Amino acid sequence: DGGITQSPKYLFRKEGQNVTLSCEQNLNHDAMYWYRQDPGQGLRLIYYSQIVNDFQKGDIAEGYSVSREKKESFPLTVTSAQKNPTAFYLCASSISGWSLYNEQFFGPGTRLTVL
């Protein structure tokens, strides 16, 4: 079955630690995205990538980093510089960010908690 997988489902981080969230898709989509969701707020874009080896900052990129070495994979690292990392993180993909038909399909999410 085609889809987007995220791991782990739950992640706990101690103060000062960097952690990496995994996102893999087998939909053959060019574009991939990372969003953060906090209670009572809409999804906010962290980073996006339109093509392999290229990515751009979204609205709230500070304290995060990404890589896009393979079309299928778009891992997100939450660094110690992120002041309030506790949130639900969602990865998404679409056929192409530039196409007219740009439905984004989401993974199941990773819930990150800072201890």
Added chain:
Amino acid sequence: EDQVTQSPEALRLQEGESSSLNCSYTVSGLRGLFWYRQDPGKGPEFLFTLYSAGEEKEKERLKATLTKKESFLHITAPKPEDSATYLCAVQDAGGTSYGKLTFGQGTILTVHP
């Protein structure tokens, strides 16, 4: 700056009681408006895309409509399994024209048996 406002924040219905959710938006030019359903602790599930005013799309008990300033998600004779958070998002045709979506805060729908 693109803005999306959804109302009401929460809606409680009895099974079979039809109603509508609203999504008001402000964009320089609309490329697409998207509706998603999100169950607790899960990722959003894609429902509909609307591209131009007057367009309508249906799926089971759900019907989405679009005007130049807002979209409605009509729920006909809802069932308890329709309980979820419904998210609205817009894609702006202007600016960098990449696939950024701007999301509203969502409407939490609860359908009681």
